[in-house]
Amino acid sequence: MEQWETVDAGWGRLAADFATFSEPSNVREYLSLHRAVGLEAGDSVLDLACGAGLALELASLRGADVAGIDASPRLVAIARDRNPDGDLRVGDMNHLPWPEASFDVVTSFRGVWATTPDALTEALRVLRPGGRFAMTVWGHIKASPGAWSLAPFALAAAPTVSNQAAMNQMGRPGVGERLLVEAGFADVERISIPFAWEFADPEAYARALASTGPAYEAIGEVGAEEFHRRCVELASERVREGLPLRAEIDVAGFTARRRLDLPESYDDAFTGSFLSAYPPNETAEQMRREDLDDDGYVSTVTKLWARMPGAFDQLFALQRSAAAFGGLSLRHRGVLTTATAATLGDSACAYAWGGKLAGWAEDPQVPASVLRGDDEALTAQERVLARWARQVVGDPNSTTETDLEALRAAGFDDDQIFAATLFVVLRLAFSTFNDALGLRLDRAVVEALPAVVRDAVTWGRESV
Numbered sequence: 001m002e003q004w005e006t007v008d009a010g011w012g013r014l015a016a017d018f019a020t021f022s023e024p025s026n027v028r029e030y031l032s033l034h035r036a037v038g039l040e041a042g043d044s045v046l047d048l049a050c051g052a053g054l055a056l057e058l059a060s061l062r063g064a065d066v067a068g069i070d071a072s073p074r075l076v077a078i079a080r081d082r083n084p085d086g087d088l089r090v091g092d093m094n095h096l097p098w099p100e101a102s103f104d105v106v107t108s109f110r111g112v113w114a115t116t117p118d119a120l121t122e123a124l125r126v127l128r129p130g131g132r133f134a135m136t137v138w139g140h141i142k143a144s145p146g147a148w149s150l151a152p153f154a155l156a157a158a159p160t161v162s163n164q165a166a167m168n169q170m171g172r173p174g175v176g177e178r179l180l181v182e183a184g185f186a187d188v189e190r191i192s193i194p195f196a197w198e199f200a201d202p203e204a205y206a207r208a209l210a211s212t213g214p215a216y217e218a219i220g221e222v223g224a225e226e227f228h229r230r231c232v233e234l235a236s237e238r239v240r241e242g243l244p245l246r247a248e249i250d251v252a253g254f255t256a257r258r259r260l261d262l263p264e265s266y267d268d269a270f271t272g273s274f275l276s277a278y279p280p281n282e283t284a285e286q287m288r289r290e291d292l293d294d295d296g297y298v299s300t301v302t303k304l305w306a307r308m309p310g311a312f313d314q315l316f317a318l319q320r321s322a323a324a325f326g327g328l329s330l331r332h333r334g335v336l337t338t339a340t341a342a343t344l345g346d347s348a349c350a351y352a353w354g355g356k357l358a359g360w361a362e363d364p365q366v367p368a369s370v371l372r373g374d375d376e377a378l379t380a381q382e383r384v385l386a387r388w389a390r391q392v393v394g395d396p397n398s399t400t401e402t403d404l405e406a407l408r409a410a411g412f413d414d415d416q417i418f419a420a421t422l423f424v425v426l427r428l429a430f431s432t433f434n435d436a437l438g439l440r441l442d443r444a445v446v447e448a449l450p451a452v453v454r455d456a457v458t459w460g461r462e463s464v
Contacts, residue, residue: 120183
């Protein structure tokens with residue numbers, strides 16, 4: 001029998017108790033790490049030492065495709081019950097049964113130890129290039145207000161307690177970071193993770209603690225009855241009238257990622273602008289791969305902005321902030337952008353946002369009328385908005401107080417006028433930059449547009 005196969009004796013003997021008395025308190029930890037790693041719908045995620053699978057069930061509720069591995073067959077049985085569509089396996093996390101580059105995200109919740117560094121190497125192997133890794137470990141336990149709750153584990157034999165201390169070294173300053181870097185991870189970052197055990201009463205605490213692996217080792221030394229008595233006695237000292245027992249414990253988290261494999265150059269790629277091919281870098285390569293996954297080709301916008309991808313992200317983040325500040329609807333943004341593009345003569349943005357607005361409005365005549373300039377398919381409020389965008393782009397020095405009064409009369413307050421104007425100016429900056437460098441939109445985008453939208457664009461650069 002291999003070492004990992006002995007785990008079930010401790011962790012699996014009271015699997016249902018662990019799943020219902022102990023694990024539910026971990027939800028703060030699970031949700032915080034999922035947020036930190038950016039877990040989202042469509043991600044494929046593997047959880048190492050997945051236990052009873054509650055973290056995976058939460059990931060599934062976020063829309064992720066889940067897989068997990070644990071050394072305890074009895075815990076995996078519960079994980080499968082909670083995740084009937086997941087790929088849950090019994091096995092050794094130091095020798096994962098999945099091929100290389102299988103997952104977008106790999107997680108572990110206090111399941112990888114300083115004594116199991118091979119699990120980190122395996123986690124890196126099964127991550128896709130650019131994939132994300134996140135894990136939690138025990139932090140400074142002795143300094144935690146809830147350290148009392150772990151005290152019964154010290155009833156185990158001295159060599160066992162020493163081994164547990166060695167396992168918990170990952171949380172010490174610099175140790176987890178070093179092991180992750182040595183395993184080959186990039187962008188390693190330590191984060192703080194909220195963790196609190198809560199129990200209805202001392203009996204519930206004793207039952208929850210007894211269901212864990214370290215308790216099994218303590219029980220082997222002092223017996224089940226004595227372990228239970230010590231737990232109840234310890235927790236009874238911390239009972240609070242009308243409140244649950246609560247033990248807050250320091251838990252550290254780490255996020256990291258697998259580096260992308262970069263080509264030597266993109267010199268053979270058509271750029272769609274006046275500039276040469278952008279130089280390979282990890283962020284640019286990620287943008288390129290996302291385009292290929294989503295559309296089957298790398299867009300000309302990506303090829304242009306991948307030269308300095310941070311600028312693209314920051315510009316659009318500011319646009320989103322402006323829109324959110326003013327409460328601008330998707331239709332508002334579409335009207336502002338198509339009016340801006342048409343006034344400037346930017347065919348690329350006119351095509352791209354004409355298609356978006358057609359979908360949001362569920363009527364291709366809406367963007368077509370803005371692009372033509374007659375606005376006949378717009379509401380009265382949207383017509384005022386379109387006129388304002390054209391004036392800001394065409395001659396901002398010609399605006400007057402009367403123009404703002406027209407916006408106010410249409411129902412826009414001063415915050416919304418500020419937001420709409422900032423949004424237009426940012427769109428103008430984006431379009432001007434693209435046009436000056438000769439950007440032409442991909443023909444596939446144009447050909448997918450409703451004919452009435454496509455035919456309304458009679459100016460600007462042709463698609464490629």
